[in-house]
Amino acid sequence: MKIHEYQAKVILTEFGVPVPRGRVATTAAAAAAIAQELGGTVVVKAQIHAGGRGKGGGVKLARSPQEAEQVASQILGMMLRTHQTGPEGQKVKQVLVEEGMDIRQELYLGIVIDRKAGLPVIMASSAGGMEIEEVARTRPEAIVKTHVDPATGVTGFHTRKLGYGLGLKGDLLKGGSDFIGKLYRAFWVKDCSLAEINPLVLTGDGRLLALDAKMNFDDNALSRHPEIQALRDLDEESPLEVEASKFNLNYIKLDGNVGCMVNGAGLAMSTMDIIKLAGGEPANFLDVGGGASAEQIENAFRILISDRNVRAVFINIFGGILRCDRLAEGVIKAVKTLGVRLPIVIRMEGTNVELGQRMLRQSGLNFITAQGMKDGAEKAVRAARSA
Amino acid sequence: MSILVDKGTRLVVQGVTGKEGTFHALACREYGTKVVAGVTPGKGGIVHERIPVFDTVAEAVAKEGANTSLIFVPPGFAADAILEAADAGIRVIVCITEGIPTLDMVKASRALQGRAVRLIGPNCPGIISPGKAKVGIMPGQIHKPGRVGVVSRSGTLTYEAVGQLTARGIGQSTCVGIGGDPIIGTTFVDALRLFQADPETDAILMIGEIGGTAEEDAAAFVKVHVTKPVVGFICGQTAPPGRRMGHAGAIISGGTGTAAEKMAAMKKAGITVVKSPAEMGEAVASLLPSAPARRRAAKGAARAAAKPKARAKTKASAKKAKRR
Numbered sequence: 151m152k153i154h155e156y157q158a159k160v161i162l163t164e165f166g167v168p169v170p171r172g173r174v175a176t177t178a179a180a181a182a183a184i185a186q187e188l189g190g191t192v193v194v195k196a197q198i199h200a201g202g203r204g205k206g207g208g209v210k211l212a213r214s215p216q217e218a219e220q221v222a223s224q225i226l227g228m229m230l231r232t233h234q235t236g237p238e239g240q241k242v243k244q245v246l247v248e249e250g251m252d253i254r255q256e257l258y259l260g261i262v263i264d265r266k267a268g269l270p271v272i273m274a275s276s277a278g279g280m281e282i283e284e285v286a287r288t289r290p291e292a293i294v295k296t297h298v299d300p301a302t303g304v305t306g307f308h309t310r311k312l313g314y315g316l317g318l319k320g321d322l323l324k325g326g327s328d329f330i331g332k333l334y335r336a337f338w339v340k341d342c343s344l345a346e347i348n349p350l351v352l353t354g355d356g357r358l359l360a361l362d363a364k365m366n367f368d369d370n371a372l373s374r375h376p377e378i379q380a381l382r383d384l385d386e387e388s389p390l391e392v393e394a395s396k397f398n399l400n401y402i403k404l405d406g407n408v409g410c411m412v413n414g415a416g417l418a419m420s421t422m423d424i425i426k427l428a429g430g431e432p433a434n435f436l437d438v439g440g441g442a443s444a445e446q447i448e449n450a451f452r453i454l455i456s457d458r459n460v461r462a463v464f465i466n467i468f469g470g471i472l473r474c475d476r477l478a479e480g481v482i483k484a485v486k487t488l489g490v491r492l493p494i495v496i497r498m499e500g501t502n503v504e505l506g507q508r509m510l511r512q513s514g515l516n517f518i519t520a521q522g523m524k525d526g527a528e529k530a531v532r533a534a535r536s537a
Numbered sequence: 538m539s540i541l542v543d544k545g546t547r548l549v550v551q552g553v554t555g556k557e558g559t560f561h562a563l564a565c566r567e568y569g570t571k572v573v574a575g576v577t578p579g580k581g582g583i584v585h586e587r588i589p590v591f592d593t594v595a596e597a598v599a600k601e602g603a604n605t606s607l608i609f610v611p612p613g614f615a616a617d618a619i620l621e622a623a624d625a626g627i628r629v630i631v632c633i634t635e636g637i638p639t640l641d642m643v644k645a646s647r648a649l650q651g652r653a654v655r656l657i658g659p660n661c662p663g664i665i666s667p668g669k670a671k672v673g674i675m676p677g678q679i680h681k682p683g684r685v686g687v688v689s690r691s692g693t694l695t696y697e698a699v700g701q702l703t704a705r706g707i708g709q710s711t712c713v714g715i716g717g718d719p720i721i722g723t724t725f726v727d728a729l730r731l732f733q734a735d736p737e738t739d740a741i742l743m744i745g746e747i748g749g750t751a752e753e754d755a756a757a758f759v760k761v762h763v764t765k766p767v768v769g770f771i772c773g774q775t776a777p778p779g780r781r782m783g784h785a786g787a788i789i790s791g792g793t794g795t796a797a798e799k800m801a802a803m804k805k806a807g808i809t810v811v812k813s814p815a816e817m818g819e820a821v822a823s824l825l826p827s828a829p830a831r832r833r834a835a836k837g838a839a840r841a842a843a844k845p846k847a848r849a850k851t852k853a854s855a856k857k858a859k860r861r
Contacts, residue, residue: 234779263639265719265749268646283793300644341640370612371638402780415717416691416746419773419782420814426775427813435782440674440692468693468700469676499700500676523697524815 156246158363165336172248181222184247185215191250196242202232256349274312278349304334341371397449406431409460430531444480451484461537464530469500478506493533497526549574549603558609568671573601594625612636616645632659642720656722662692662714683708686732689744701818710738725755747773752799756806766824769808771796
């Protein structure tokens with residue numbers, strides 16, 4: 151789960167990680183008031199989840215409260231397009247108004263899980279402000295890494311190694327070590343999947359501050375963090391995906407016209423792949439999971455047909471525990487209840503296949519049965535083309 | 538592969554009295570696995586579906602000689618269940634549970650290091666050595682004993698692959714579902730190492746997906762250490778970056794973890810990479826010795842299935858037809 155920069159900074163403040171003074175505003179007038187309160191030059195920053203806001207025109211300086219109001223009125227309500235948003239962009243509903251900083255140096259600090267090592271890894275680089283992947287590619291020696299063993303947590307030698315790697319000395323090394331330790335604590339306690347400070351700035355007067363903050367959270371751990379769940383911004387998620395999550399359906403909307411309904415993430419991804427191989431475009435990823443009860447199937451159909459682009463549906467179910475007659479029953483009921491008119495291609499494998507297929511044939515509805523994934527994908531793509 | 542799961546497996550099911558636990562404990566037993574005990578803290582002393590239930594895994598080990606564990610414990614408690622099994626001396630732990638917080642697994646996997654225990658999963662369908670034992674939730678009836686090892690991050694996609702193999706008369710030595718989470722107990726490399734050393738495995742099928750670098754690591758291992766033929770498939774070739782596709786581990790971020798990169802790495806290592814999920818079985822078939830004979834047999838079987846069933850007029854003619 152992702153959150154906004156201003157929300158991440160509130161969390162960091164809780165853990166004692168220094169951030170610039172600032173507050174979030176939803177109106178231009180409020181932005182002006184905050185600028186007045188902060189005094190001096192402020193930065194007005196669009197609050198969307200995607201990165202690249204500066205380049206997209208979503209981050210502007212303002213030298214007075216009047217200018218802050220003007221700048222905020224331009225940014226609020228804009229459809230901000232960045233290299234991470236997609237072509238339509240994301241509507242800006244909030245801006246963070248922050249004190250301007252006298253930046254002497256920009257550093258990078260980030261914490262992620264290293265899957266191969268099975269441990270959190272802290273990365274630091276004096277090449278801050280850039281995309282870390284760019285640095286990793288062009289100047290890997292500029293990144294210092296240290297893994298943290300859960301048995302010890304982050305300790306002195308970790309933070310010193312990183313601090314020296316950042317080129318910090320004396321009091322700054324102490325400050326840097328302290329900063330890193332507190333960031334790690336926030337990462338650990340809040341079950342983050344990512345905590346990234348880019349840039350971590352060293353100011354003219356020798357302070358270290360998180361100028362930007364990106365925190366992502368482990369979806370699997372959200373149930374033990376209601377305070378993080380409360381930070382969810384539904385406007386950043388596609389309405390269909392929000393709807394699907396209410397039913398515990400794993401759904402991701404794509405751009406094509408062949409809707410798919412599959413049990414199991416790997417099989418669902420393969421179904422998208424084979425639709426493409428058959429010359430079509432998948433409209434979505436949808437994993438109905440192991441249960442696939444009649445209710446789940448109806449919910450899944452409801453989500454699928456809400457996507458106006460869908461011209462045909464490919465149901466690819468490999469049952470194990472799931473019985474094909476139960477599946478057929480669920481599908482028939484859903485189609486009747488929802489009045490689905492789209493052509494539906496069904497490929498079923500598992501227990502009671504013949505019974506399930508017979509039920510579909512005898513239902514009087516527009517079902518096309520398929521033998522195998524390839525046959526199913528080809529039939530679905532053809533059906534979508536001629537629909 | 539007799540090393541992980543075989544006729545010597547004595548299984549304890551953690552979470553046996555729950556709905557999932559009960560269903561699958563019985564399914565494993567029906568398949569032929571020796572299900573010797575169950576554990577549900579607080580319910581020790583009862584007999585559930587003819588399975589003795591204990592409060593702790595240690596008791597299941599002491600009283601019933603359990604050596605393998607199958608975990609159906611909810612995500613908030615599953616890491617603890619893994620640790621308990623390891624502490625009790627279980628040698629092979631299969632954790633089915635999906636949704637375990639990543640940091641819980643960071644702690645658990647660190648605690649297991651250096652111990653003589655193998656964890657498979659979490660968030661996996663389990664392991665089956667067809668004809669010997671099933672420790673998982675896969676449908677036993679689609680499997681066939683044989684000599685191809687299958688290792689996969691997925692659940693139902695593995696069944697798809699197994700279905701294709703079985704339909705071609707190609708049996709499986711062991712199928713290992715390593716699971717879809719970012720931190721798992723057994724990697725592709727671990728499974729490949731075991732398959733390479735297994736005298737009952739002639740070829741290997743590995744099924745990967747987007748996210749992480751496990752397949753690239755596997756490719757590097759195959760290049761140096763695996764002499765048996767390997768077929769690979771990566772699902773998620775059409776997945777958009779930055780989105781989690783179901784499995785917690787299936788996220789492409791920052792350009793790494795793409796299907797294209799994995800397929801390229803695997804090809805370089807000499808792995809036969811298939812593009813279509815419908816061609817996994819065919820690719821394995823073409824790599825096995827006596828591939829032409831196998832293909833003839835498969836064609837014959839397909840033709841026979843397509844013919845309308847001949848009506849036996851008498852018992853004698855039915856017997857004659859059977860003998861043919």
